[in-house]
Amino acid sequence: MSIVGQIELENASHSVPATMLAAVYRGINDVRLETVPVPKIGAGEILVRVHTCGVCGTDLKKIATGSHAAPRIFGHETSGTVAAVGDNVSKFRPGDRVVVFHHIPCRTCYYCRHKTFAQCATYKKVGCTAGFEPSGGGFAEYVRVMDWIVEQGTVRIPEGVSFEQACFVEPVNTCIKGIEALRLREGEMVLTIGQGPIGIILSVLARRAGAIVITSDLYPERLKISKSLGFEYTIEASQQDMIASVRERTEGRGADAVILAVGSNGLIRPAMDSARPGGRVLLFAQTQRGEALIDPAAVCVDEKALVGSYSASVDLQDESVRFVMNREMDLEKLISHRFPLQQAAQALELAARPQPTSMKIVIQPGRRLG
Ligand SMILES: [Zn+2]
Ligand SMILES: [Zn+2]
The missing domain is CATH 3.40.50.720 (NAD(P)-binding Rossmann-like Domain)
Structure with missing residues (x-):
């Protein structure tokens, strides 16, 4: 590693605090702002400092129905900056701007061979977490991205494309899949x-x-x-x-x-x-x-x-990345509300009860209150 790279890496790891804020799901319609440990990363993993995380209808459903046992940290339409990398990670380095998929199918099981990726058991295993049972973790300041997601489900954001535009890669994928159907x-x-x-x-x-x-x-x-x-x-x-x-x-x-x-x-x-x-x-x-x-x-x-049609398809990942990163559509335009993490509960509330003027709602941990 070059000296410059070494210094950057040290600076980046120095800047990662021990604790962070997160919106923790504690039970039906109960999401609380809490201080939690910043997740530790292992070999092959990266830590991403969240810039923007979109609020998705499936997050709202899980929060309103209690379909998944608490506690959890949801949020899976996540874009941000690599804050630290584990051993053996060569694809990314601190400072890289990325968008992450929270799950990737195995591509070999019965369901994958029949291209019904959303039914694959590996796909159902979530590979991004901000603590507790892995559930996306985007509604927190930092997210740990596990090795198979680093390899196959993390995409670099090109220069000139905003974090806000980039966080649409997953929802756009689900929409392309629906249109194909x-x-x-x-x-x-x-x-x-x-x-x-x-x-x-x-x-x-x-x-x-x-x-x-x-x-x-x-x-x-x-x-x-x-x-x-x-x-x-x-x-x-x-x-x-x-x-x-x-x-x-x-x-x-x-x-x-x-x-x-x-x-x-x-x-x-x-x-x-x-x-x-x-x-x-x-x-x-x-x-x-x-x-x-x-x-x-x-x-x-x-x-x-x-x-x-439900969820995303790994076969459409490249197409959805191209659509978003080439700005075939100005997706930022669809964002009507940007909330700081401190107001995650309000963000989720508004998303659950859309108003005539509310469209896409995102949470931005780096955003100041006020
Ligand atoms: Zn989603
Ligand atoms: Zn599979």
Whole structure:
């Protein structure tokens, strides 16, 4: 190692404190700001100082339902700076700007061979932690990234790309995966229900796949953002009949494909009714188990297909990195609120109860209160 490298490394490790702030999940709807030890790293691992971590719907679901035993530190849309590296790490050095995936599949098991990576047991093992049971750890000042994630799931952020833009790599991957599941053809008419940040990304990707996109949302504030991205066909669902509007624009048939980017199960039926016979409906936000109303004849007689997509695909990692880092879309524009770690509880609260003016919400540990 050069002398300069040695000095940098020492400086970087000197600057890592013994304790840090973290938003710790302690039970259902109970997330507290606590002082915890900065995680220790082992050989092959790196420590990342978090700059930005996006709040994801799946974090909110885990916090609201208690599906995962407490205590944990969530947050998995993490970008930041390498603060320290363990023995045998040659890919990264302190000071590198990176974005990290929190889990990577094995690529060899039954599910991986069948390309259903989200079902792989290795994939379910989370490789980033800020302490406690590994759960992402992005809602803390520092995150420990384990060796297999350092090797396969850590991406350098190019110069000129912000941490905020970069933290979208994982959500964009999940959206590309959803769009692939719809197998869109050039010129097909797509309806996207919900124009939150994910609905907007899905709409942009559907258009990129050659579709003509109609967007729908209850809030005019959100439709304004989709209009600014060039989506001219919008439906304000609080004022207009969504199904009738879609049929009007498709010679009475309905959309070739419908993307449901809102969690409410009550929208499954209207989504299916908006699709043409033989059309496809993507359930992208239906993460809660339970029962929902569907018309079975819409599936059998009208041959409408219900398609699901969940989580990211390792096969799409390069594509999603390119999309984000080449700034094919200005994703920063989707961030409406930036909270310091001290206000993590407010950030999660706002994300769980979106307002007309709230879009993507991120937590930035380095941000000052006030
Ligand atoms: Zn996520
Ligand atoms: Zn596997």
